[in-house]
Amino acid sequence: MSSETTPRNNFIRELVEDDVATGRFGRPVTTRFPPEPNGFLHIGHAKSICLNFGLAEDFAGRCNLRLDDTNPFTEDMKYVEAIKRDVAWLGFTWAAECYASDYFDKLYEIAESLVKTGKAYVDSQNEEEIRENRGTVMEPGKPGPYRDRTPEENLDLLRRMKAGEFPDGAHVLRAKIDLAHPNMIMRDPLLLRIRHASHYRLGDEWCLYPLYDFAHGLSDAIEGITRSLCTLEFKDNRDIYEWLVNEAGFERPPTQIEFARLELDYTVVSKRKLLRLVNEGHVSGWDDPRMPTLAGLRRRGVTPEAIRAFCDSIGVARKPARTELATFEHAVRNDLNMRVPRVMCVVDPIKVVLTNYAAGQVEELDASYYPHDVPLTGSRKVPFSRELWIEREDFMEDPPKKFFRLAPGREVRLRYGFFITCQEVVKNDAGEIVELRCTYDPATRGGDSPDGRKVQGTIHWVSAARGVTCEVRLYDKLFTVPDPEAQGDDVDFTTFVNPDSIRVMSHAKVEPSVLGDAPDARYQFERTGYFVKDVADWRDERPVFNRTVTLRDTWAKVKGA
RNA sequence: UGCCCCUUGGUGUAACUGGCAACACGCCUGACUCUGGAUCAGGAGAGUCCUGGUUCGAUCCCAGGAGGGGCAACCA
Numbered sequence: 001m002s003s004e005t006t007p008r009n010n011f012i013r014e015l016v017e018d019d020v021a022t023g024r025f026g027r028p029v030t031t032r033f034p035p036e037p038n039g040f041l042h043i044g045h046a047k048s049i050c051l052n053f054g055l056a057e058d059f060a061g062r063c064n065l066r067l068d069d070t071n072p073f074t075e076d077m078k079y080v081e082a083i084k085r086d087v088a089w090l091g092f093t094w095a096a097e098c099y100a101s102d103y104f105d106k107l108y109e110i111a112e113s114l115v116k117t118g119k120a121y122v123d124s125q126n127e128e129e130i131r132e133n134r135g136t137v138m139e140p141g142k143p144g145p146y147r148d149r150t151p152e153e154n155l156d157l158l159r160r161m162k163a164g165e166f167p168d169g170a171h172v173l174r175a176k177i178d179l180a181h182p183n184m185i186m187r188d189p190l191l192l193r194i195r196h197a198s199h200y201r202l203g204d205e206w207c208l209y210p211l212y213d214f215a216h217g218l219s220d221a222i223e224g225i226t227r228s229l230c231t232l233e234f235k236d237n238r239d240i241y242e243w244l245v246n247e248a249g250f251e252r253p254p255t256q257i258e259f260a261r262l263e264l265d266y267t268v269v270s271k272r273k274l275l276r277l278v279n280e281g282h283v284s285g286w287d288d289p290r291m292p293t294l295a296g297l298r299r300r301g302v303t304p305e306a307i308r309a310f311c312d313s314i315g316v317a318r319k320p321a322r323t324e325l326a327t328f329e330h331a332v333r334n335d336l337n338m339r340v341p342r343v344m345c346v347v348d349p350i351k352v353v354l355t356n357y358a359a360g361q362v363e364e365l366d367a368s369y370y371p372h373d374v375p376l377t378g379s380r381k382v383p384f385s386r387e388l389w390i391e392r393e394d395f396m397e398d399p400p401k402k403f404f405r406l407a408p409g410r411e412v413r414l415r416y417g418f419f420i421t422c423q424e425v426v427k428n429d430a431g432e433i434v435e436l437r438c439t440y441d442p443a444t445r446g447g448d449s450p451d452g453r454k455v456q457g458t459i460h461w462v463s464a465a466r467g468v469t470c471e472v473r474l475y476d477k478l479f480t481v482p483d484p485e486a487q488g489d490d491v492d493f494t495t496f497v498n499p500d501s502i503r504v505m506s507h508a509k510v511e512p513s514v515l516g517d518a519p520d521a522r523y524q525f526e527r528t529g530y531f532v533k534d535v536a537d538w539r540d541e542r543p544v545f546n547r548t549v550t551l552r553d554t555w556a557k558v559k560g561a
Numbered sequence: 562u563g564c565c566c567c568u569u570g571g572u573g574u575a576a577c578u579g580g581c582a583a584c585a586c587g588c589c590u591g592a593c594u595c596u597g598g599a600u601c602a603g604g605a606g607a608g609u610c611c612u613g614g615u616u617c618g619a620u621c622c623c624a625g626g627a628g629g630g631g632c633a634a635c636c637a
Binding site: 008009010034035036038068070071073074126127130131134135136137138139140141168169172181182183184185187190192193194195209211212213215216232233234235236237238239258260265271272313314315316317318319320321322323324326327328329330331333337338342371372373374402404405413414415416417446447448455456457458459460524526527528551552553554555556557558 | 566567568584585595597630631634636637
């Protein structure tokens with residue numbers, strides 16, 4: 001059912017294997033993917049999703065989808081829906097759909113019991129005082145004036161906090177651990193705060209909301225999670241995680257394992273920064289095809305299989321690391337190559353007139369959808385006529401030695417069509433090439449010459465008579481530098497947004513066969529790249545295609561050298 | 562100047578847990594080709610951050626050092 005290939009080894013898999021071997025948890029391997037519904041999922045989340053769901057799958061366990069919705073200020077149902085859609089799109093099925101907000105009662109109970117045993121107290125300092133008394137990484141903090149309230153007093157206060165007797169910020173519940181703890185996280189971490197805000201699921205039922213540290217590990221424990229996977233920046237939080245699940249009395253509690261988050265060159269993978277790109281109008285929305293969000297990648301034409309293959313290929317480790325874009329692009333091409341049909345589209349057209357081809361004549365040529373090495377079959381008819389469009393880049397008046405395409409006096413093959421020879425270059429007053437007058441060889445119909453003569457180049461083309469004008473959006477890297485977040489503290493990452501990250505080609509010409517295909521059809525436009533119909537902006541009178549990724553282009557290297 | 566984590570070719574990972582460093586991406590050659598795609602064949606590229614130690618033998622164990630990163634939100 002799952003993949004044929006053996007998953008590659010990593011340190012988390014080894015730990016889980018040990019757990020299984022020793023029966024450490026006494027229950028099936030159970031993981032969870034715990035996003036907060038305050039933004040869209042991105043490629044970094046995909047790594048975590050693949051890890052958590054993949055582990056459960058491989059060890060015959062289960063993986064929950066848990067919405068970590070403990071902050072009523074930022075969360076929204078629209079994000080929940082987007083998250084569910086994206087995880088499902090990636091191809092994973094959660095064992096249970098869970099919400100941290102479903103555990104608020106249980107969490108509150110635990111809070112009371114911590115208070116009763118003197119492990120937690122109500123602090124009435126304001127935010128600044130709490131911060132000051134926490135000390136710094138260099139200096140220990142010191143106990144505040146409310147730290148030694150009696151359990152009875154604390155319990156009374158806590159209940160009144162819950163009852164809504166106090167305004168936001170009046171009190172907080174804190175674990176009573178150690179204000180001088182070398183780990184800052186353990187300096188009496190906050191557990192519950194007052195927030196008179198409407199929760200997107202619970203409405204006004206609560207005015208007491210748990211903080212991440214209080215909610216997360218306990219939610220894991222409640223769900224019977226065995227291994228709780230999270231990213232490196234939560235390493236220090238592991239102490240409070242363990243403290244809480246133990247104080248709460250869970251048997252064989254889950255344990256946290258941290259791994260390095262994905263960092264991808266030429267983009268950012270942080271919900272906060274992605275939100276800024278959206279809000280500041282650098283992109284058109286969360287699903288802008290330039291965004292590394294799953295919604296953006298989907299609209300860009302990337303398949304879920306490619307994303308999963310990519311996630312498998314990058315490995316899992318505890319070393320912060322950046323992944324080159326080439327690794328991602330390889331996964332995308334590798335997947336698309338084997339599954340999408342080839343069609344012809346001229347992105348930047350220049351006209352070719354075949355002077356020896358009858359005006360008004362149109363013939364239908366057979367063209368296979370797939371090359372010989374892709375084990376799929378299918379073909380379509382492509383109309384051919386006296387006037388054609390070819391790619392501006394495929395002609396050079398004064399070509400360099402290694403240029404194999406059309407040039408004055410030179411013969412090339414029109415893919416699935418005929419051999420043509422350029423006889424004349426027509427220019428306008430400005431000296432720009434407006435038309436190429438060529439002759440075709442009727443004997444080469446279909447692309448082979450009976451006399452066995454060879455041509456160096458094969459170019460793609462579209463009939464001017466029957467081709468369809470369309471808009472082609474050429475997407476490129478979102479940023480001009482590999483790591484826009486590390487350009488110095490005084491430089492904002494948005495200054496590196498690539499102004500050429502989208503180029504709109506509004507006079508492209510595509511063969512008519514694509515019109516009848518599905519609204520989200522993917523293609524390889526021969527010789528240029530992989531494309532997908534844009535589901536949002538497509539109109540029959542104005543077709544729109546998005547470039548998913550270019551083809552590998554060795555000519556570009558030759559040219560660049 | 563505290564606590565914690567990390568350090569293997571350009572990049573990302575691996576190495577049966579002590580036996581003389583492998584895979585993928587990228588790069589370079591060549592072959593093939595009706596996509597300058599794909600595929601195929603070959604190649605270059607690290608002696609595993611440094612210094613000591615243990616050992617017949619260390620990427621793996623120990624000590625010290627250097628470099629990188631995380632932590633001082635009533636965010637997650």
